[in-house]
Amino acid sequence: MSLPRFHLAFPVDDLAAARAFYGEVLGCAEGRSSDEWVDFDFHGHQIVAHLAPGQAGDRASNHVDGHGVPVPHFGLVLSMAEWEALAERLRAAGTPFVIAPTIRFxxxxxxxxxxxxxxxxxxALEFKAFADIGKLFAK
Incomplete structure (x- = not known):
């Protein structure tokens, strides 16, 4: 049995900018596309950037561990090695962070x-990792 995969569709203002960010900065392979949308392979999951100018971005934030976390947001739980490599890749690309790479809790x-x-x-996107993935849902 294969692992479940999620599908996420989200609005973007500019497909070329989405291609550059998701494809080049994050390293997501591009799948199918049209003049209105682009599929990306987001670590084995399908995300779809739909052209919908003015509809993107967060609407609020929640206070979590001393930070204003943007809502809504999406992202991935990575291995610690993958997370560290992505953080370095994003820093090297000059990507501005809403919350810089940090250890929370x-x-x-x-x-x-x-x-x-x-x-x-x-x-808004969040990438996280746990030293012990068994504590993903720990209270």
Missing amino acids: KGEPGEQATMFLRDPSGN
Whole structure:
């Protein structure tokens, strides 16, 4: 049995900018596309950038561990090595962070490495990793 995969469709203001960010900066392979949307391979998951100018970006933020976390947001839980490599890739690309790569909930059951950033349309993304993936849902 194969692992489940998620599908996420989200609005963007500019497909060329989305291609550059998701394809070049994040390294996501491009799949099918049209003049209105582009599929990307987001670590084995399908995300689809739909052209919808003015509809992207967060609407609010929640206070979490001393940071204003943008809502809505999406992202991935990576291995620690993948997370560290992505953080370095994003830094090298000059990507501005909403929340720079950091360790959240230090010393608590849910301790995690996390970083938040925005795509060119303002959509917020979070990438996180756990030293112990078994604590992903720990209370």
